[in-house]
Amino acid sequence: MRIDVDQVLVDFDGAPLPEPQRGEVRPAEGWPPLTVKGVCWRALTTAQVRTAAGEDALLKRYELAQRIYHGGEIDIDAKEAVLVKQCVAAMYLPLVYGRIHEVLEHGRQTAPHTTKEP
Numbered sequence: 001m002r003i004d005v006d007q008v009l010v011d012f013d014g015a016p017l018p019e020p021q022r023g024e025v026r027p028a029e030g031w032p033p034l035t036v037k038g039v040c041w042r043a044l045t046t047a048q049v050r051t052a053a054g055e056d057a058l059l060k061r062y063e064l065a066q067r068i069y070h071g072g073e074i075d076i077d078a079k080e081a082v083l084v085k086q087c088v089a090a091m092y093l094p095l096v097y098g099r100i101h102e103v104l105e106h107g108r109q110t111a112p113h114t115t116k117e118p
Contacts, residue, residue, distance in 0.1 A: 001081070003107050004073050005037040009099045010109060017096065036103050039096055041065040043087035061087070076104065 009017045018031035019038060044065035061083065067074050076084070081104040088100045102109045 001077075001104070001107060002073055002075050003036070003103055005035070005040065005068050006071050007036045007103060007109065008033040009035065009039065009096060011095065014111075017099075034096070036100065037068055037071050039088060039092065039100055040084050041069045043091045044068070044084065047087040047090040049086045049090045081105075 011017055016033035019034040044061045064076075064080055064083065084104060085097075085101060089097050092100075099109050
C-alpha cells in the first residue's frame with residue numbers, strides 16, 4: 001500500500017495531536033504536530049518488540065525506519081505494516097496506535113466524528 005507518512009495525526013475532533021518534547025517546557029506556540037513519520041520511525045528504532053530474532057530483523061527495522069524518515073509517499077507491504085503496528089503498539093497509547101492502524105490499513109485516518117448529541 002502507498003501511504004503519505006507526512007500526514008499529521010489528529011484527535012477525535014480533528015485537531016492535530018501535539019508531539020511533546022521530553023524534558024522541555026511547553027513553548028508558547030505549542031508543540032509541533034505529531035506525524036505518521038515521527039511515530040513510525042521512532043517506534044521502529046526504539047521499541048522493544050518480540051519480532052524475529054537476529055541481526056536481519058534489526059536491519060529490516062532500520063531500513064524501513066530510514067524509508068519512512070525521508071517522508072513523502074512510500075510503499076509499505078503487508079509484512080512491513082505488521083512490523084510497524086507491533087512497534088507502535090509497544091510504545092504508544094490507543095489513540096496514536098489507532099490512527100497509525102487506520103493509515104496502514106486504509107491509507108488515511110478516518111474523518112473526525114462531527115455529529116453532536118442534542
